[in-house]
Amino acid sequence: MKKTVIAIVGPTAVGKTKLSIEIAKRFDAEIISGDSMQVYRGMDIGTAKIEEREMEAIPHHLIDIKEPNEAYSAADFKNHVQACIESIGAIGKLPIIVGGSGLYIQAALFDYNFSPARRDERITKRLENERAELGIKHLYDRLRAIDPEQAEKIHPNNYRRVIRALEIYEITGLKMSQLQKEQTVESPYNVIFIGLEMERELLYNRINQRVDKMINDGLVEEVRSLYEKGYEACGSMKAIGYKEMIPYIQGKQPFEEAVENLKRNSRRYAKRQYTWFRNKMNIRWYSINPNTYHEVFTKILDDLAGLLEDK
Incomplete structure (x- = not known):
């Protein structure tokens, strides 16, 4: 029941x-x-x-x-x-x-x-540094190339979600859109x-x-x-x-x-x-x-x- x-x-x-x-x-x-x-x-x-x-x-x-x-x-x-x-x-x-x-x-x-991938502070820090040096558009364009379906769901300025999607992909090799479809x-x-x-x-x-x-x-x-x-x-x-x-x-x-x-x-x-x-x-x-x-x-x-x- x-x-x-x-x-x-x-x-x-x-x-x-x-x-x-x-x-x-x-x-x-x-x-x-x-x-x-x-x-x-x-x-x-x-x-x-x-x-x-x-x-x-x-x-x-x-x-x-x-x-x-x-x-x-x-x-x-x-x-x-x-x-x-x-x-x-x-x-x-x-x-x-x-x-x-x-x-x-x-x-x-x-x-x-949720993704089994735990946060990897090293990857997060590297992506944060890239954002600071090259801008969020640089990271968003990368996500769009890797997982265009997920990129469509995220505002280009929402850097936390962009970084998390990239981080999950780097750790697991899986797209976030793919993981969400399995929910x-x-x-x-x-x-x-x-x-x-x-x-x-x-x-x-x-x-x-x-x-x-x-x-x-x-x-x-x-x-x-x-x-x-x-x-x-x-x-x-x-x-x-x-x-x-x-x-x-x-x-x-x-x-x-x-x-x-x-x-x-x-x-x-x-x-x-x-x-x-x-x-x-x-x-x-x-x-x-x-x-x-x-x-x-x-x-x-x-x-x-x-x-x-x-x-």
């Missing part, structure tokens, strides 16, 4: 956290964070991490399990989520995964088989995907308001603290909410410009999230607005009750 998992997805600021609490209370569930940045301690405001009072005593998993200078990959996330699903199911509760990191959620729930298309779980969507202008207004609240709650002080601890060059600090504040902290950019960049990048990220989920998964979508949360959440809970009876 496959274990049943509820996955709540959708763009940032749409209301996923609020819905997850309502579902957890109704169906005796525990919540797994599906946000790749909420694993980091001290990165609370910029990741919109749920506060303890908001949890309503419902256990939450995969929050605050790493330091900002520790690496955390989709493969790590997959292993952690699957362990959580097992442990939550073992005590007779329902696992709910909630978040907006699409690749991570897909990796965990569809048992994505599992059927989930080992009975997954009920619930998607929340909102009219774009409303969503963008909510995102802008969320950023203003983050600023009022102390986002600049949070980023400054991490910066002063020496975390500036860490991958975690490339996250939206952190990278935009660093130029201001360094005195290289006006505060208003940094805030506007954060709002713009958050809106763009929301658009990418929505597109990704629309194209990748079979999701039951529910359209909401700030005035219909109660009505729509009631319908979702009723729909879930019927779906869970069928499982």
Whole structure:
């Protein structure tokens, strides 16, 4: 028998956290964070991490399990989520995964088989040096010659993914596109995907308001603290909410410009999230607005009750 998992997805600021609490209370569930940045301690405001009072005593998993200078990959996330699903199911509760990191959620729930190639720091460093000396176009052109299918999926400026694809090819002799075609298309779980969507202008207004609240709650002080601890060059600090504040902290950019960049990048990220989920998964979508949360959440809970009876 496959274990049943509820996955709540959708763009940032749409209301996923609020819905997850309502579902957890109704169906005796525990919540797994599906946000790749909420694993980091001290990165609370910029990741919109749920506060303890908001949890309503419902256990939450995969929050605050790493330091900002520790690496955390989709493969790590997959292993952690699957362990959580097992442990939550073992005590007779329902696992709910909630978040907006699409690749991570897909990796965990569809048992994505990552390349067996471990990172080779020597190869990575050599490719990084080539990028610094010859530019990303040089590496991207090489990838396009080796694996044109994968190159089409990667933006030419996304040097991390370009370098990783080249690294895997050098270590294994296999193209990344070839490895991806071998992935599992059927989930080992009975997954009920619930998607929340909102009219774009409303969503963008909510995102802008969320950023203003983050600023009022102390986002600049949070980023400054991490910066002063020496975390500036860490991958975690490339996250939206952190990278935009660093130029201001360094005195290289006006505060208003940094805030506007954060709002713009958050809106763009929301658009990418929505597109990704629309194209990748079979999701039951529910359209909401700030005035219909109660009505729509009631319908979702009723729909879930019927779906869970069928499982």
